[in-house]
Amino acid sequence: MITVEEARALLFELISTLPAETVALSDAAGRVLAQDIEATRDQPPFEASSMDGYALKATEVELHAMFKVIGESAAGNRYTGRVGPGQAVRIFTGAPVPEGADSVVIQEDTERRGDLITISDLPSPKTNIRPSGVDFKAGTKISPPRRLRAEDIALMAAMNVATVPVTRKPVVALISTGDELVMPGETPGPDQIIASNTFGLKALLEDAGAHVRILPVARDTVSSLETAFGLAEGADLVVTIGGASVGDYDLVSDVSTGLGMEQSFYKIRMRPGKPLMAGRLGQTAMVGLPGNPVSAMVCGYLFLLPMVRRMLGVEQVLPPLRTARLAEPLGENGPREHYMRAMLDETGIRACSDQDSSLLSVLAQANALLVRIPHDPARPAGDEVQYLPI
Amino acid sequence: MITVEEARALLFELISTLPAETVALSDAAGRVLAQDIEATRDQPPFEASSMDGYALKATEVELHAMFKVIGESAAGNRYTGRVGPGQAVRIFTGAPVPEGADSVVIQEDTERRGDLITISDLPSPKTNIRPSGVDFKAGTKISPPRRLRAEDIALMAAMNVATVPVTRKPVVALISTGDELVMPGETPGPDQIIASNTFGLKALLEDAGAHVRILPVARDTVSSLETAFGLAEGADLVVTIGGASVGDYDLVSDVSTGLGMEQSFYKIRMRPGKPLMAGRLGQTAMVGLPGNPVSAMVCGYLFLLPMVRRMLGVEQVLPPLRTARLAEPLGENGPREHYMRAMLDETGIRACSDQDSSLLSVLAQANALLVRIPHDPARPAGDEVQYLPI
CATH class of the missing domain: 2.170.190.11 (Molybdopterin biosynthesis moea protein, domain 3.)
Known part of the structure; x- marks a missing residue:
């Protein structure tokens, strides 16, 4: 098993920055600038x-x-x-x-x-x-990489930039797998539950600038998985969710290998989200996430968001960890990096009491992932710890 | 003249929370929940x-x-x-x-x-x-107001919520006024500049959840302004930019009054952005912003964003001010509240050296508005000051 950091480095080898496309200025907010923008005039153009x-x-x-x-x-x-x-x-x-x-x-x-x-x-x-040109002069540049804020859009308008070269949006195809899943709005059988991971991950990745396609649920058969991979054609990144654990029904690895996937790695020393695999299928990066919803979302924060940002050409692929003081003591950590669902407020940070990776209700209340290194000792309230805001 | 706080309170009297509409779950991220959502099943539904x-x-x-x-x-x-x-x-x-x-x-x-x-x-x-129901039980609620995050979307999917009641997006119509303006992509005459405010404000307000319409530039004539107000029909908020200062060509107030505007206030004791008026035109709130681009954007942060959030039903209409230590000394402030363009980094916060309200290049480099109260004394480096992140 490899570390989270090592996994991220290997994932980055599967992708590269996408090419540029041109969009209208009024559609450029939130997009990532791909090429230099140059003012063709002074502002103001006169005294x-x-x-x-x-x-x-x-x-x-x-x-x-x-x-x-x-x-x-x-x-x-x-x-x-x-x-x-x-x-x-x-x-x-x-x-x-x-x-x-x-x-x-x-x-x-x-x-x-x-x-x-x-x-x-x-x-x-x-x-x-x-004075003329006090705001900017002809030839003044705005240079990439830069995720365009409202202020940048206003400045580019003043520079008379009507269309903007931005990185194409990464296309991400999400496939949930499992006979137990039905889509929201359907009536589940007694053994079934609702597919939730794809909807949460879509929201997460689109907010970062991806274009996300939710594909039909793949059943636990070779042909259903092959159909799903076929529907993913054209995506820059294919993400499967579920079916990557140690069960006898873990077909994802078999099917993707059969389709020619060159596997990069399998399994990361972390909690939640241990079963995770990655590789390349032709021009497409492939990542297999665990099916537990909290694991899938945490892997979304730690791996998929950085991949999307890397494809967009953004410099900071992961926000820097912040520090806070523990509002309550913490037990010692096991041998794996642990990303604990936590609540941060003015009194400090506290890990949610139930860290089971199936609990979406806990994740929805959390506003931070408290990061623990392997074998981190027990810590009293008041100790400084690191977290990732979510 | 009134304070920023007083102005905001008066602006809130011009608007109210908008009604709900129903959207598909996959379109609900970033929207504001309008009604209780209730799980119709236990999760997991079995042991x-x-x-x-x-x-x-x-x-x-x-x-x-x-x-x-x-x-x-x-x-x-x-x-x-x-x-x-x-x-x-x-x-x-x-x-x-x-x-x-x-x-x-x-x-x-x-x-x-x-x-x-x-x-x-x-x-x-x-x-x-x-145990069955350990994540949530039938009847578990998610309650408004709540801007829906990816985690909420995943949880609602698991609850088998296929459509979500959210607050309708506020429709904002932006009208820039002035004979000197042309749209980006056009060729300006020697006395002309490019309309930039509407593009910056559109990006700012859409990020907060508004639907923004940029209307054609209104010329400095009664008929052109009347046409623009006519095109704004159906908007929840009409924002004019420019033409609200003390010049002889300030037609906006005259024309809007002629159209029946009940004026709420005129002028706020602040920098940048002193000329600002507000009122109600029938069912529509109207705000007139100053034409200097930095003033218009700062007013966007201080007044328009809170109005949009209030219409959406969001509880926190303005993010709380944060504190940082001055990296460089500051001169004393005049009689008006001052929102200084500033740069925040690990060494502290420093006001940008040129605070002229025409400088979009300075605004685009800034990441904070340093807030100074009227007559705030000169402050040495190391003093704690308040700021609004931008």
Whole structure:
């Protein structure tokens, strides 16, 4: 068995960063920038007033000085003449500063009668003029990798970028396996339960930027599994859930090997989620997750999310572990890395009392995975521990 | 002028929580639960084995004890007979425990020859049986308000919830105003710039769960603004950007008043973003944001996001302010609340050097808004300050 860290490294060998595609700017939020974006213009493209007021010559400003208003410069409609001595141009925020003027006196510091203004309050020495290109200049770049935030979208709009090169979304196909499973909305037989893993993993991976296809449940037969793998065609990553344990009915490994899978590894020294296998099927990465729902979701956080982020070209594939103080003592850990469902609040972090890997109700209440290294000793309340927020 | 807090309270009076709609479970992630969800079944619906092994009577287990294997219970296909004395049933993880058995000895603790097994290692006293209903029982509820995470989706699937009542998405119409604006991809005239606010705000509000419509740019004429307001029909919130300052060309207030807007307030004592107005136009809330791009985005964080969350019925409309230590000293603050663009890293938080509200390049580098109260004194490096993550 290998460690979580070793498994992640091997999983990364199965994938690579996906190619770029072009999307409209209004669809680019949350996507990962794939190539340099370059401004083709200065912003602002002209000297612009930062206030409503009067554009004039700074050297002429003194208390009670009088100016003749010769015109007006509005955003989008500049004054095309020149400001001479004793002259001023009414100007609005964002409007181009007319030639001959080098300062804007704000409206509140003036009094106006007809075409004449008087400086009624001695203005601050600020010019209230934004130099052209002060926000960015033509040639300014935004460089990948970068998951695009709202602020980036606004900046790219200002740069006149209408379409954006982003990494194509990884296509992930999810196959749950097992005769015991029916889909939500169906009526389960007495021995059956509802397929939940695919729905939870879809939500998790789509939030990270994947496109997820939930395939029909594969039954515990060779032909049903082969059909499911066939339906997964075109996916960048195929994930099976269940059927990878030690039972006699573990067909997933047999069928995928029969389809030509080169196995990378099998089993990780961790809890929950021990049975996990991985390999490559042609161009497609394949990961087999354990069927217990909590194990599947924890493996989603620890392995699938980093794989999706790596395919997207994101630099930080796993958020850094955080630290918190134990609100309650913890027993010693066994020989496997343990990712305990835990609740974090202002009093500290506490492991949920029942860590059975079948309990989705516990997972839904948890907001952290408390990380324990193999053979971590018992710890008293107050000890600092590491966790992954979920 | 009113405070940010007062403005938010007045804005909340303009809106209410929207009605529920029903979506498929696979579309429910990130949506806000609107009504109680109730499990209609126990999970597991039967006593289930948590391991691969043999189901038998616990009282008969001792080292070297021998059992006859009379059948097999797999997930989805239970053994329908009864386990008698000296008998065992091969069982797999998740399978129903057959009648007569009350313990599962794991496979690794047994040796098998033909139809006989022998206990080869004295097993732990654990039964390896999950009681029926241990995850949840019929009638267990998930209650609103709750923005649905991947874990909630998995749990609802297990509860056999195929469709989910969620709050309808607030429809937000964004109108930028000004003769100086063209849309990204167009060729601006010499006095023109690119409309960026609507694109940034769309990304911001859609991430919070709104459905956002970017309307055509309204020109600085009454008829163009009236057309834009007409196109906004059906929106829950109409946001205008620009044209709300003190300039002679501030038509937004005039036109919206002419259309029947009941004004709630005008101007907030804050930086950036002083010009801000709000009111109600029939059933629609209306907010007028300043046109400087940084001001518009900061107002998006402080006012529009909380309004969207309030319409969705989310409890926490604004994330709690966090604290960090200043990495660099700060000058004293003026009479207005100031939301400074700032960079937070492991060395502390520092305000960006240029706080001009036109600089989108600065905003795109920032990851925090450093919050200063009116007349906050100058502060040395190391002082604790409050910030809002962005």
